[in-house]
Amino acid sequence: MRSLRNAREGARALASSKLRTFFMMAGIIAGISGLTVVMAAGRGTEKRVMKRVNAFGTRAIMITAGGGKGFAPPQEGVTTLRPEDAEAIRTQIRGVDVVAPFALGRNMSIKAGSTQVQAMVMAVRPEWHDAWDWHTTDGEPIAADDTATLARVCVLGEMIARDLFGNQSCVGEFVQIGSTRFKVKGVLEHRGPSPQGDEFDSRLVVPLTTGLRRLFNQDHITNIRLKVGDPRQIESIADEVRLLLHARHHITPPREDDFAIFSAADIARMARGISGTLTYLLMALAVLSLLVGGIVLMNILLISVGERKKEIGLRRALGATHGDIFQQFLMESLSVTGLGMIIGSLLGWAISIALDRSGLWPVVVTWEPFGLALVFCLAVGLFFGIQPARQAARLSPVEALR
Amino acid sequence: MIELEAIEKTYDGVAVRTAVLKGVSFRVARGEYVAIMGTSGTGKSTLMNILGCLDRPTAGRYRLDDTDVADLDDDQLSRVRNSKIGFVFQQFHLLDQTSALQNVLLPLIYAEKYPEDARQRAQSALTDMGLADRMTYRPGELSGGQQQRVAIARALITDPALILADEPTGNLDSESGAEVMAIFGRLHRRGRTIVLVTHDRSVAEHSHRIIVLKDGTIAEDSPVAEPRVAEVAPDETRGQEATR
Numbered sequence: 255m256r257s258l259r260n261a262r263e264g265a266r267a268l269a270s271s272k273l274r275t276f277f278m279m280a281g282i283i284a285g286i287s288g289l290t291v292v293m294a295a296g297r298g299t300e301k302r303v304m305k306r307v308n309a310f311g312t313r314a315i316m317i318t319a320g321g322g323k324g325f326a327p328p329q330e331g332v333t334t335l336r337p338e339d340a341e342a343i344r345t346q347i348r349g350v351d352v353v354a355p356f357a358l359g360r361n362m363s364i365k366a367g368s369t370q371v372q373a374m375v376m377a378v379r380p381e382w383h384d385a386w387d388w389h390t391t392d393g394e395p396i397a398a399d400d401t402a403t404l405a406r407v408c409v410l411g412e413m414i415a416r417d418l419f420g421n422q423s424c425v426g427e428f429v430q431i432g433s434t435r436f437k438v439k440g441v442l443e444h445r446g447p448s449p450q451g452d453e454f455d456s457r458l459v460v461p462l463t464t465g466l467r468r469l470f471n472q473d474h475i476t477n478i479r480l481k482v483g484d485p486r487q488i489e490s491i492a493d494e495v496r497l498l499l500h501a502r503h504h505i506t507p508p509r510e511d512d513f514a515i516f517s518a519a520d521i522a523r524m525a526r527g528i529s530g531t532l533t534y535l536l537m538a539l540a541v542l543s544l545l546v547g548g549i550v551l552m553n554i555l556l557i558s559v560g561e562r563k564k565e566i567g568l569r570r571a572l573g574a575t576h577g578d579i580f581q582q583f584l585m586e587s588l589s590v591t592g593l594g595m596i597i598g599s600l601l602g603w604a605i606s607i608a609l610d611r612s613g614l615w616p617v618v619v620t621w622e623p624f625g626l627a628l629v630f631c632l633a634v635g636l637f638f639g640i641q642p643a644r645q646a647a648r649l650s651p652v653e654a655l656r
Numbered sequence: 657m658i659e660l661e662a663i664e665k666t667y668d669g670v671a672v673r674t675a676v677l678k679g680v681s682f683r684v685a686r687g688e689y690v691a692i693m694g695t696s697g698t699g700k701s702t703l704m705n706i707l708g709c710l711d712r713p714t715a716g717r718y719r720l721d722d723t724d725v726a727d728l729d730d731d732q733l734s735r736v737r738n739s740k741i742g743f744v745f746q747q748f749h750l751l752d753q754t755s756a757l758q759n760v761l762l763p764l765i766y767a768e769k770y771p772e773d774a775r776q777r778a779q780s781a782l783t784d785m786g787l788a789d790r791m792t793y794r795p796g797e798l799s800g801g802q803q804q805r806v807a808i809a810r811a812l813i814t815d816p817a818l819i820l821a822d823e824p825t826g827n828l829d830s831e832s833g834a835e836v837m838a839i840f841g842r843l844h845r846r847g848r849t850i851v852l853v854t855h856d857r858s859v860a861e862h863s864h865r866i867i868v869l870k871d872g873t874i875a876e877d878s879p880v881a882e883p884r885v886a887e888v889a890p891d892e893t894r895g896q897e898a899t900r
């Protein structure tokens with residue numbers, strides 16, 4: 255009860271000098287709101303990374319013809335990757351469940367009746383569906399027969415099917431790819447955005463042999479997609495594949511690779527970019543600001559103990575014990591950090607939401623920064639409040655009153 | 657109520673030792689009205705601090721209500737100050753940012769039990785001091801005399817037996833001073849023990865006994881034959897006897 259009264263005296267002192275209170279609080283507010291935003295942004299980034307990785311496939315390895323560091327469709331005119339490479343991987347590397355060689359053709363013109371769109375065509379083998387875990391919702395997938403017979407059939411992405419045929423079923427209809435007529439065999443299930451940012455669902459697939467012979471007029475492929483059995487082996491399998499392709503393509507170190515290998519880990523690394531480092535840096539900055547805020551708080555409190563000697567002396571004369579004075583000043587410190595925490599958390603939360611809404615940065619708000627803020631504020635309030643409170647309590651009433 | 661036996665107080669400075677009180681002994685019975693006089697620097701405030709349990713004597717014995725103050729620890733002294741003593745200071749010592757009412761309530765915060773009727777008690781104490789219409793005013797919005805009356809209300813809120821006033825009229829004009837002295841007279845008639853410090857004989861003569869300090873000892877201790885009665889204009893005597 256008495257502690258409560260002391261706390262109220264502390265709060266009253268804070269309320270009566272608002273500017274001072276604000277300065278005591280400023281660093282805490284900055285630190286806590288910073289921490290909240292950084293943590294929410296960090297979470298948001300992780301979520302985006304996971305989304306990219308999931309879109310890529312957590313057990314997937316992608317081999318792309320041509321070198322290069324970025325994860326992008328292969329450059330045109332690179333002819334080094336061949337179906338035999340896929341076959342070699344399938345027979346020589348253990349731990350790979352599915353090997354799916356395919357060839358991409360960008361910006362092909364697709365026509366159905368009077369409707370025409372531009373789309374990416376993927377020429378694939380039947381394993382492709384398994385390699386991507388991407389199956390048909392309507393009609394049939396690409397089958398072994400189709401590649402064996404160079405069948406002129408295709409399976410449409412959900413979006414392109416809608417663009418060409420509206421909402422009605424299109425299985426059995428015909429589309430014209432370039433100058434060749436293809437029968438629509440099926441429609442793929444919805445998949446959403448690709449790691450590169452375009453829509454998976456605006457692509458269409460044809461049998462590999464048909465695509466190479468009739469659409470692209472080439473015998474090289476652009477990609478091989480692997481699905482490994484155990485995601486933990488993904489890096490070591492990627493290394494083995496690299497060695498195998500080095501041998502097959504006669505590449506020795508000074509020469510650059512004529513292919514690129516990306517695993518889920520690479521995708522995560524690329525998606526994260528410097529944001530991981532940045533998160534830690536900003537977090538350190540926020541904690542630093544909390545510490546600076548704590549030091550400022552302590553100094554203002556120490557100054558205020560000096561300025562309020564008379565008040566302290568008076569309180570002692572009227573019956574306050576050492577303990578009462580100590581409690582009052584400690585409560586002032588804790589109230590400042592507590593209030594700073596509430597304001598800082600709310601501010602940080604508002605900034606996080608605004609950041610998310612504006613599309614500048616994906617944000618996930620969790621309870622963790624608030625819990626952390628509470629712990630930090632108690633710690634800062636106690637640590638930096640004890641010294642001034644002790645100093646105040648130590649004053650002798652006679653000295654203080656003079 | 658108060659028993660002082662050979663009280664000494666020496667301040668240990670950096671280079672010098674100042675012996676301020678060199679053996680002061682006297683008794684004050686319950687209900688007495690005593691003035692302590694002496695020129696500036698003779699140690700009146702020093703003595704007052706000892707009487708008020710704010711400071712301890714270097715030597716000698718101080719018994720307050722039959723308790724040797726030397727036996728009490730710091731927290732116990734705080735409790736004694738809170739429950740037995742009401743202080744009135746020359747500089748009023750009110751909290752600036754706080755209303756008259758809150759100032760009067762201040763000692764109750766440190767009371768062993770916060771009374772449920774605290775507010776009413778503070779209000780009636782202020783009314784008793786003629787400040788019924790000034791309760792929400794801050795010290796800066798009050799005259800010196802009014803501020804000192806707030807301070808007296810604060811001194812009375814815990815219902816202490818002993819009032820210690822160190823130069824209570826020192827910062828007041830003569831009219832406000834007379835007002836304050838009239839209040840002390842009234843408190844005395846109601847049975848409070850009052851010890852008043854002043855360097856001004858005309859103020860001291862309101863009391864019933866004058867102790868003169870000189871060179872750290874008592875030079876004179878004599879009753880006042882005919883205590884003065886403070887004259888206050890009729891419209892200034894707004895206070896009514898508060899029921900205790």
Ligand SMILES: Nc1ncnc2c1ncn2[C@@H]1O[C@H](COP(=O)(O)OP(=O)(O)O)[C@@H](O)[C@H]1O
Pocket residue numbers: 667668669674676694695696697698699700701702703
């Ligand atoms: N804390 C202290 N340290 C040293 N000397 C002090 C201290 N307090 C008071 N004194 C000295 O004690 C003497 C008496 O002071 P005080 O009791 O305030 O006198 P009065 O109230 O009668 O004017 C003065 O000479 C003063 O300088």
Ligand SMILES: [Mg+2]
Pocket residue numbers: 700701702
């Ligand atoms: Mg003095």
